[in-house]
Amino acid sequence: METQGASPFGPLAGIRVVDMTTVGMGPYATQILGDMGAEVIKIEPPAGDVLRYTEPVRNVGMSACFLNLNRNKQFLVLDIKCDDDLAHLKALIADADVFISNVRPVSMRRYGLDYESLQAINPRLIYCGAYGYSEAGPYAGLPAFDDIIQAKSGMAHFQGANGGRGPQYVKTIMVDKIVGLTAAYVIPMALYERERSGLGQAIEVPMFETMVSFLAVEHLAGKTFVSDGGPSGYPRVMSGHRKPYGTKDGHIALMPYTTAQWVRFFIVSGREDLTREPKYIDAAARNANIDELYAVVGDILGGKSTADWLVLLAKADIPHSEVLTFDALLDDPHIQATNTLFEYDHPTQGRLRAAGIPTRFSRTPGGIRSWPSELPAHRHDDESNGG
CATH class of the missing domain: 3.40.50.10540 (Crotonobetainyl-coa:carnitine coa-transferase; domain 1)
Structure with missing residues (x-):
C-alpha cells in the first residue's frame, strides 16, 4: 500500500x-x-x-x-x-x-x-x-x-x-x-x-x-480518599500474578472481567466448584482477593496446551489472546x-x-x-x- x-x-x-x-x-x-x-x-x-x-x-x-x-x-x-x-x-x-x-x-x-x-x-x-x-x-x-x-x-x-x-x-x-x-x-x-x-x-x-x-487514573487508588484510603497502586494491575500465564507448552493472556465471564471460565476449565466460592463470584469480594484469584488462574492454565486453551476460551467468549512477538504481527490477518x-x-x-x-x-x-x-x-x- x-x-x-x-x-x-x-x-x-x-x-x-x-x-x-x-x-x-x-x-x-x-x-x-x-x-x-x-x-x-x-x-x-x-x-x-x-x-x-x-x-x-x-x-x-x-x-x-x-x-x-x-x-x-x-x-x-x-x-x-x-x-x-x-x-x-x-x-x-x-x-x-x-x-x-x-x-x-x-x-x-x-x-x-x-x-x-x-x-x-x-x-x-x-x-x-x-x-x-x-x-x-x-x-x-x-x-x-x-x-x-x-x-x-x-x-x-x-x-x-x-x-x-x-x-x-x-x-x-x-x-x-x-x-x-x-x-x-x-x-x-x-x-x-x-x-x-x-x-x-x-x-x-x-x-x-x-x-x-x-x-493517577488508577494508581492514585487509596490516596484518592484523603484520610483513610490506604496506599497508592491499583491492586489488580499491581498483582504479581498479572502477566501472561504459562501453559503446558507456552503462554496465553487471559482476562475474565465480568462475573459471567468468570463463571464461564471456571466451567470450561473443569473447576465448576469455584463458581460456588463467593470470594471469586461476588464482584467486590473478587476485587479484594484478586491476587489470590490470579494465582489460581495460573495453576489452572498450566494444565493444558496453548492451542487447547485458545479453542476452549474462544467457544466460551472469554477475553484472551495468544502472546505474539512484534515480528509475528507482520503476518497477522487483522x-x-x-x-x-x-x-x-x-x-x-x-x-x-x-x-x-x-x-x-x-x-x-x-x-x-x-x-x-x-x-x-x-x-x-x-x-x-x-x-
Whole structure:
C-alpha cells in the first residue's frame, strides 16, 4: 500500500503548523496532525534532528525511528542563532496557525520565540510548548527525557513493583508518545475555540504533570480518599500474578472481567466448584482477593496446551489472546486487512514498512501524502558554496 486514506485532505486540511520539535514527543504529535491533513513545516537545526542518527539505519541520517515519526512534513533547515534564519522562522510563524516547540522556555525567550513575542505578530497563533516541567512549579526549566520522567512520575516504580527487580522502565518510549498524543489533541481543541473567539492562545504540555495525571487514573487508588484510603497502586494491575500465564507448552493472556465471564471460565476449565466460592463470584469480594484469584488462574492454565486453551476460551467468549512477538504481527490477518502495517517504496530509501493511520473518518479521512526526506542543505551553506 503506497498511501492510506481515500482523500488527500482530512479534518485539519488548511491548517499550517510550524514544528520546531525534535526526537520523539513533538514529532509524534505533528505527524498525527499531518496525517489528519495539516501542512507541517518541520524546522531542523543544521546538524538535523538527533533522532536521524539512531539505530537501526540503512542510510546515515534516515533512521527507522525518524522515518516512523516524520511523514507528511516539509523539511527546512534554519539556525536560530543566525539573525537571517531567525527572521525567516518568525516570518513563517506570522503566517501559521500553530507553532509547536519542545525547547525549554528560557531559550525561547532568548530568541524572541516566546508566546508573548509571537502573539504580537500573529494574534491568532496557537502556541504549544511541550517540555519537561510546567513553568508554574519549582522544576521549571530542568532538562527531561522519557526515562527521566518515567522515573520521576512513578511509572518506573510501578513497573518494577512485585517483581523483585527494583524499578523498571517500560520498554517503549511511553512518556514521549503519551505527551505527544496529548499535544495532538489539545492543539485541535484550541483551534476549535479560535473559531469562536478569533484569538490564539498558549498551551503548555509538560511531560511530568501529564504523566502524573495519566498514572493517577488508577494508581492514585487509596490516596484518592484523603484520610483513610490506604496506599497508592491499583491492586489488580499491581498483582504479581498479572502477566501472561504459562501453559503446558507456552503462554496465553487471559482476562475474565465480568462475573459471567468468570463463571464461564471456571466451567470450561473443569473447576465448576469455584463458581460456588463467593470470594471469586461476588464482584467486590473478587476485587479484594484478586491476587489470590490470579494465582489460581495460573495453576489452572498450566494444565493444558496453548492451542487447547485458545479453542476452549474462544467457544466460551472469554477475553484472551495468544502472546505474539512484534515480528509475528507482520503476518497477522487483522493487521493485514486493516493496513495497520504496510510496505511502500520510499523515494530514496528503497522498500520500507510503516504503520498506517489507526483512526478512520467516514467523510474526511486523513492520508499519507509524503514521506520523510533527507536533511536539506542549510540555505546559508548553499550560499557560501555558490549554491
